[in-house]
Every structure is written in C-alpha cells, then in structure tokens.
Amino acid sequence: MSNEAVDKLVRRVKGRGSSGKKKQDNRLQCDSAATGENGLKSNGKQVVDARVTWNDLDARGLAQDPAANDTREVEGGGFQTTFQESDQEMDDIDWEDGSSSILGHVKNHPGDGIREVTIEFSESPDSAKRKPIRRATAEEKGLAELVHKVHLLCLLARGRIIDHACDDPLIQASLLSILPAHLSNTLGDPKLHAKALSPLAHWFHNNFHVASSVSEKRSFHSALSCALETREGTLEELAALSVALFRALKLTTRFVSILDVASIKPDADKYESLSQGTSKMHRGIFNTSTLMVDRPKEVFIPPKSLSCNEKKNVAETSSKTSCKSKDNCSRSKKIQSNDSPPAVELKDKMVDTFPCEAQNNTSEECVTKKSQGSKRKGDLEFEMQLQMAMSATAVATQSNKELDVKESSNSSDVSSPFKRIRKIANEESSSQGISTALGSRKIGSPLYWAEVYCSGENLTGKWVHVDAVHDIVDGEQKVEAAADACKTSLRYVVAFAGLGAKDVTRRYCMKWYKIASQRVNSLWWDAVLAPLRELESGATGGMAHLEKPHADASNEHENVIASGLSDLPMPNELPSNVDLPKESGRKNDVESSGRNSFAATRNTIEDMELQTRALTEPLPTNQQAYKNHLLYAIEKWLTKCQILHPKGPILGFCSGHPVYPRACVQTLRTKERWLREGLQVKVKELPAKVVKQSGKLKKVQFSEDDDYGETDSGVVELYGMWQLEPLQLPHAVNGIVPKNERGQVDVWSEKCLPPGTVHLRLPRVFYVAKRLEIDYAPAMVGFEFRNGRSVPVFDGIVVCNEFKDAILEAYAEEEERRDAEEKKRNEAQAISRWYQLLSSIITRQRLNNSYGNGLLPQMPSNVQNTNNQPDVHVGSTQPPGHQKDAKDRKLNAPSMTLTDDHEHVFLVEDQSFDEETSTRTKRCHCGFSVQVEEL
C-alpha cells in the first residue's frame, strides 16, 4: 500500500465525525500495519492471539461486496488505481463491527506472501479479566420482593404459632412444677428488676439443653411438650419454653424472633454465598434459620445411634454448614442413585425433616446451582424437598460412622464462623458474653429470645432481653454483634405476644443504615403489622380487651399449617370487647383494668423509646453510609440538586468530612421547575447552586451562540425552597390573557393560571373563542414522549373570566349546531347507501329475470326472508326522480319464485304506519310486505 494511499486514508479518518469511533480504530490499525509498524503496541497491554492476516486485496474486498472478490484482479500497481477509484465507495460503506475471530486467517492467494498484512489486535487484560456483569432486571427485582414479602408473612405466622404454644396452660403448669420454689419466690417484688431474672435464666440454662436426641417430628405444640419432657430441644423450642415459663410466673413476656427472611434483592443469597464462602450458603427460603413449617408427625424415627446432637446443631445453625464438602457431593450422588419406590412414596411426607440432611444436600446442590445459573427460590425449595425426601429415606441405611466422617470433614470449613463467634464471645466474655458453655458448636446466631417487662427498670419500666438458653439477661446490645458474627442480618426483629406482633428491630439494631435497604417498604410492613400490633399491645397490657382461645392441651395439632393457623383467630375476627385475654385473665378484673391503663402508657413509652433510638442512631464510621442515611449527611455525597441549608450544626466528623443533620439537606430546582409548583424565586435572589448544563441542551445553546463567539451559557441556576415565594403571575388586563414566550399558558396546575383567567378544557373550544374574537391562549398541560422526542400536550384554552360564560354559551350552541350537522350528514349518508343498496338489488333482479332463466338469485344480506314473507326495509325519501322508481319498480324478492309473473300491488288500505319508528309497512295481497322508513 503506497504512502499516498495511506495518507489519504488517514486524512479521511481524521475528517470523519465522531460517529465512527470504532471505524477509526479499525482503519488506524490498518494504517499502522500497512506502513510496516506492524501494530505491536508497547503500551503495556497484552497482545492476545487474535491475529488477522489478509492481503491488501482482501482488505479492500472485505469492505466491499465479498462477491466481487472473485472477479477482481489486482496485480502490482494496479491496486493503487483501484484503491483510488474506490475511495469514494469506501466512504459510503458502513463498516461492520466484527470480532477478529470471524476474520480468521484470510488468504485468497496463498502464494502471494508479499502483500500479506498482519494485524494484531491488542486486548486489555482488564477486559479479559473482568467478568460480565449481569444485573437484575426490574422484573427480577419485583419477584424477589414478592418472595421476600411472602416469606415475611410466613415467618410472622410461624411466630404466632410459637407464641400461641407458649400460652399453653399445661406447659406453663408443668414448667412451674419443676421450677424450684425459691426461684418462684424471688419474683415477689412488685417492681421487677432485670437482675431478678438472672437466677431464672441461669436455672433454665442449666436445666434445658439444646438439641440432644432428635425426637420424632411433630407439630410445634407437641414438640414443645416433648422438649419440656426431655428438657432438650431446638433453640426455638427452648426459647419458647422460656417464654412459657416467664408467662407462667405471670411476667409480661414476649417471644422475640429474628425473621431471617429471604433477601429482598434478587440473587442476593448467591452473591452473599460467593463472597462469604461459608455461612448463609444458598439457603432456600425453607432452609433458613427460622423454620416455617412444622414437621409432620408421621415421619420416621432416625436410627438411635445417629449423632442427633450434631445433626440438630447443624440444623439450628443452618447456614453454618459449608457447601464445599466433597463428601457431601459424593454422598448425595449415592443417595440419588438409591431413589427407590419407598423413597418416592415418602417424598410428600418428608418435608422439612432432617434439616441437617437438607442442608447438606442443599450444599451439594448449590454447587451445581452456580453452574446452572440463578434459580428461583421456589424451584430450589421444590428441589430441596425432593432431595430431603430422598436423602431421608436413604440416610436410614447410612451408617452413623459415615455421618461422623462427614461432620469431621466439614469441621474445617465450618470453623470460620465459629471462630468469629468465639472471638466475639471472648471480647465479651468478661461478664455475660455469648455463653460458650454449650461448646463452640452450639453457638449459633441468636434467633430467638424472650423479652420480659421489668417495671422496676428505669423510671418507666423496660422490656428486658432475656436469652435463657444462653443464660443472658439484658443483653440487647450484644445481639447485633452476635448476629453479625453469624452473618445473620437483623433486618426484622419481631416480638410476639397475644397472637400479635410488634417490630422491635430498633431496640437491637444500632446500625440501621445497614439494614434499611434490606427491609421491605415500610408502608407495606406497617400495614401488615398494624392489626398484629393491636393484638400485641392488648396482650402485653394494651388498651384492647381481646379474647384468645385457650389452647386445648389435649388437642395436638396433626398439622399445624393446616389446623394450627386456622385455629389462630385473625385480628379482624377477634371481638374487641370480649374480656378474657391471657394476661389479664390471670389477674382479677380490678388489677386488670388498673394495669391496662398503665400498659397503654407502657406501649406508648416503648414506641417513644424505639422512636428515640431511630432518631439518635450513632454516626456511621464509613462515608458511604451517609449516602442515603435518613438522619445524617455529608456534603460529599449530596446529589447535584441538593445543598446544605442551613449548613449546620455539625454533628461530628467522618473521615474528616463534617456530618450534618439530614434535615439540612434541601432540594434545589430551576426557576422553571419551581413555577410548576406554583412558586417563584424572590427578586434579587442569587442561585443557591450553579451546575453544568446537560450536554444535550448545551449543544443546542452552543449552536445558537456560535455566531456570538464566547458565551457563559452551559450552566443551570438552581434555587432552594427558602428563596421562593408564591407565584405572582401578571393579571389579565382588558380581556387579554398574559401568555408566555410561545404564546401559550403552561397549566401544570390551577396555581399556574394567571389571575383573572380560567382554563376551559373542552374540545374545539378555541373555534368558539376565535369566532367570538375573544383573546385566548392554548393551555399546555404537559408533555408526552412520541417518536423519540417530547411533544407538548394541549388541552383546551385559557381565557379571561369575564368571557367564560359567553364562550360556554356559544360553545353549547356551536356543539348543538355541530351535532345537528353531523346528524344531517349521517342521514344523508344513510339515504345514499340505501339507495345504492336498493339499486343494486333491483339491478340484480332485473338481470336475473332477463338472463337468469329463473335461477334463484343470491339473497342480499339486507333482505330478510322470514316464513317466506320477506320484509325489505326501504328508505322512502329517495332522491327526486328515484323514489318513484323505487316504489313502482317490481320488487321481486327471492320468494317470488313461488309467485312467478306476479306483480306486487300495495294498496293504500293495506298500509300501516308506526308513528314511533316512522315506519310504513306496505303489503301486497300475496303476502309480500315492505317496510318503508319515512324520514
């Protein structure tokens, strides 16, 4: 390729607009290659093996019609000529973006090595390294939110079931019966202090143990009884027992649970698991720490030799199990191959049994899930249940040994979260930290505990956190750290009592900014909780007197989901005036009424406390937390249209940036935008902020300003609320409507109407104003985006008040006239069409008579043949000259084949006239009739 040709190419590339950036790249690469620089760039970028070799002929050929390649012959200097000739052509060609691999190694003339040009595409190592980012679509986000909400509702229902079980009188009585007398006596003081609860918690901790032998699975209620009997149970059961105990001792107690709900963000679990590696691995919604479904009763009992303790622990800590275990994978495969008919039969029954097995299988599954891409939680749930069923059957034949091996193989992976929790525990171990008495394996995320109302705490009383299982009293500050260590988010902490529920997350979560985005829309959540809150406040001493059916101790629920939930009265089913609540029922009426009045205050006080916490959140330590913080802000993270006004007070500093209250953040808008709100900028106010104009507008402005050289446009002036006053538009004077520069009035709202004018939103009203020569302005009410651009939408006109009536009156007349005209037009059209129809019928009949040899003519669709007496509806007001024809002409209907040669005669005395429909019916003695509409 000659230098001249190359220069030409370069010139053309330079001259080309920015629209062809990629084209430039291609061509420049070509240039450098052609001039012998061979394109080995020394910019440190990795040269990948995407080498394209083609001769200069093909270089052209590729850019032109490939079919032409065969016919073209280029030899020696001939190329240059052809190149020049095709210069213009190349300009017109749209270069395709193509991958280098497609080009491959192109060589039309293998022997022609001289003309070979080698281009090596360099590729940034970054681009190869960076994984393609697939972001969730709006639909996926919506679905995730839906799952989140449903899961929340399920967990709320679960909490109510547990709360209901805690009220069981038999369980409470049993607990009291095993409680040493001296402990029950310690609560004699009417002013209860948190300290007084410590011996109780200690006793409970010593007498009840987490998850020893796994008993048969059953409803929660019976599981609770069983746990009480054996003094061993799951964390959930033990926490519930502790609540029952406190309630038995007539302490106002709530059952508190962290609702460990499926993430509100799509694939959050996946990302979490990928980043965290261990905890929270791929838990489906039915495999979270909080079990939602009670285990069916009719499940098989696992082999006694099985290390149930460990199994249970794994189940409780749920997510702590690693999913990396190779043993799991191999074993699961084995299990799958053992899918025998009994296993299939049991599938339905085995739901939610053997959580630990499920966990392991899920773990295995999650590995495959990664490769399969994202699956919905519902699918996972189904698969998990299937796997659980299979594995539960198969595991019965598994040896205990195998499980132990598995456990030990897992232990290395499992260790890290436990290390973390141990670290936390050590930090706090001086007094009451997370108890390690049960051994490190038994430490899991705090998911359940009790809240006991201690009237002796503070001045006003206080809900005291009591985790009797871990022997922790008043440890609300430790919950967040412990949950953090186990990667459990404190998104929702809900206290249950009296079949109601109350969100008490604020009491336990100090870093609200971390969970705020993970919580569901507060409006929805508040609406869901509203009836439950009423119940809760009623039970813990609120104003409402609500009845709750006592659990029948003998009535063990066979299926809690089916019967248990239906047993629980929903808030709106409860009579509001029936007085037999659990709490108050235990005391006499006088006491109860007195307590209620106090408790109403108690509830309010708690609300205030939670509100106070919400407003006094500690300052976050990282900058980015201030980006959307509800309470605090730093200037750095304000958006383009925000400003601090007033700039103070400074609440603290974060990384050297002063922290201001969020209340100081004001939204700024342009003058025009404020106009839409019916506000205008005060005179002599300087813009609060000046920001760069968007490129699009700038472009327009620059093109306008080009003639004038330099311009200071390209900026947008923004004003704040404090710089505004109510809009004062010019008054309408002398019947003239004040208009904007476009000769119209922007009617964003009523506030935008100039005083003395009115907006008439009527179609075609401007004709009237025009005809009456009244001044008006088209009312622009908004924009719509059409064909890639915004188009103003007009609706009606703006006129001065004094003309309103005149215009409306004229408009009514005009519309009446219009209607009449339209009616007339329609009628004329109808007549014309009837005439055409009848003419064609007649013509057809005549032709048929003349040439059809008596063949049956086709029946026109408008002619009705009923009982061989066709009625033809004929318009009688034919155009002059035609009417007679139409009347006099023979109207041989199809049935006339029966009455050949008959000519209808419509005698006047045989006619009838219907006043209502203006229809005249004419009859021939043969039975033929014709209906004529007289207009």
Next chain:
DNA sequence: GTGTGGTACGAGGCTTTGTCAACC
C-alpha cells in the same frame, strides 16, 4: 481476612416545545 474508599458501569427514571412529503 476484612473493611473501606474509589471507580466503573448497567438499569431505570426523568427529560420535555419537529420536519417533511403526500394528500386533500
């Protein structure tokens, strides 16, 4: 190993005031 700050980038929201040719 973990947390933090900075950067890059996709998704979604907000923005917003014609032209020309054929036809009647």
Next chain:
DNA sequence: AGGTTGACTTTGCCTCGTACCACA
C-alpha cells in the same frame, strides 16, 4: 395554493446500586 395528516425514529443525562479493585 394552502391546509391537513401521517411517517419519521426510537434521547441522553443523571442517579442509584453494586461489582470490582487497591489499600490499610
């Protein structure tokens, strides 16, 4: 000749959320 109609083409910036990287 002048008015009406319909086709044309499918913005582009900003914010938010978050993945990723470097660094402490």
